[in-house]
Amino acid sequence: MYLEYFKLKELPFRLTPDSEFLYMSGAHSRAKAYMDYSVWNREGFVVITGEIGCGKTTLIQKLLSELDENVLVAKIFQTQLDEVEFLQAVLVEFGLNPFNAKKVELIDMLNTFLIDNYLQLKQLVLIVDDAHNLSLKVLEEIRMLSGLETRKEKVLHVILVGQPALSEMLDTPEMEQLVQRVRLRYHIKSLSETDMRDYIHHRLRIAGAADPEGLFSQDTFPVMYKYTGGLPRLINTLCDTAMTVAFADNVRSISLSVLNSAIEELQWLPYAKRVNKRRAGIGAPGRAEMEALLHENTQALVNLDRQFHRMDSMAPALTSLTSRLSNIESHLKRIADFLDSTQFDAEAVRKKYIKQEK
CATH class of the missing domain: 1.10.8 (Helicase, Ruva Protein; domain 3)
Structure with missing residues (x-):
């Protein structure tokens, strides 16, 4: 709209990531250096985090633009996948057709591809953007893949890029084994x-x-x-x-x-107020859910108390019934004892009765 008016060749502030416009601040330079280190030094695992809109995806595009044909890259930008879908996505990125295979076959297919290309002196890189959306099960699959190594170096180099929630996920006890494989972690701060x-x-x-x-x-x-x-x-x-x-x-x-x-x-609003408002908005549903849960539990306790009261009111009737059953049991026992003591013989009584009739 304003290109001619300001005598510009391109729109300077497009929102789509463009590595040609990348400004390498100190934080961006450090993050890019860590990515390079993972690829060229075969150091396995790097995790880069940053707030929404800090330039993470543009950094990835910058890295990709500098890689030569000797580097084979699987780029995953859609991360709301289960384990099978994720393995399929990686294989598709590497140029394979995995859609009729089961999970065990997918893993075997991927491992075979990685080893074959490693033996051909290829660099193999997996880059996952928006990695904070990955499930714990998919992260575990990535850990297993990153464990493929020779005596000296890793076969697959992994770069996980995501929002700060990714770091929170990695710091959970379930991710301890994966974190032990991470060589470098870096958080991109906002610009000064x-x-x-x-x-x-x-x-x-x-x-x-x-x-x-x-x-x-x-x-x-x-x-x-x-x-x-x-x-x-x-x-x-x-x-x-x-x-x-x-x-x-x-x-x-x-x-x-x-x-x-x-x-x-x-x-x-000013950025700080917007952040606080967003956090409050995130917290509000949590409080509402907690209040609803407390209300539900309170109602359940009230219902349970009512049941106990009903049982209390039934106690006299149950006591009376128990007493009656006890009396019936006593009568039955006396009848059984009587029959045993008189050696009651039904056949003898029948014969006596027939004789009298004659």
Whole structure:
């Protein structure tokens, strides 16, 4: 919309990941170095985490763009899969057809493929984005795959990338064996305000801006940081909206008033308040569920108490019935004793009766 107006070659703040626009902050450089280390040094397992929109997927694309033909990569971006579906997805990424095989056959197929290509001096890499969505069972499958090794090095190198929830999953007791295989773990922090300014100038420069440092006035950056928290995706959204507002208002630079108009259009709260509100929103259903559970349990206890009261009211009748049964049992015993003592002979009585009739 505003390309010609600002004399740009490309849109500088697209939300889709594009490695050409990647700004390598200190945190991004460290994360990228860990990924490289896993691939080129055959070090097995690396875990990279970061908040939503911090640039994790763009880093993956940057890594993939630098790999040569000697590196075979399985890239998994859809992670809400069960164990069989996950193994099928990995095999498909490696160019195989696994859809008519059972789980045992899938594992054998994958292990055979990995070993055969390793013997051909290929580098084999599994990259899983959004790994925080993986189930514990799928993570266990990944652990088993990562255990395939020679005497000196790993056959398959694994890079797990996800939100902070991934670290929480890995820190559970069930994941102890997998964590022991992880060589490096790193969390990508948000950009600082200085990094944010450089990030914006960098993207404008790549997009072809004649004066990237002059497009946004200096007083906009503290406000921008307040509302984005230094997260690249939010920075992109706010900058793109601000440039659209400037184009609509026919102004050539983004002043503080233009930026405030963009914030109003987005209906954003400051980043810290939005985070707290989101956390409260997440917590609210939990409290509601807990209250519902307590109410349900309380009702169950009330019903149970009623049953006990009913049993208490039935106690006299049960006592009386027990007494009557006891009396009947006594009578039956006396009759049995009488029959035994008189040696009652039914056949003799019958014969006597017949004789009298004659």
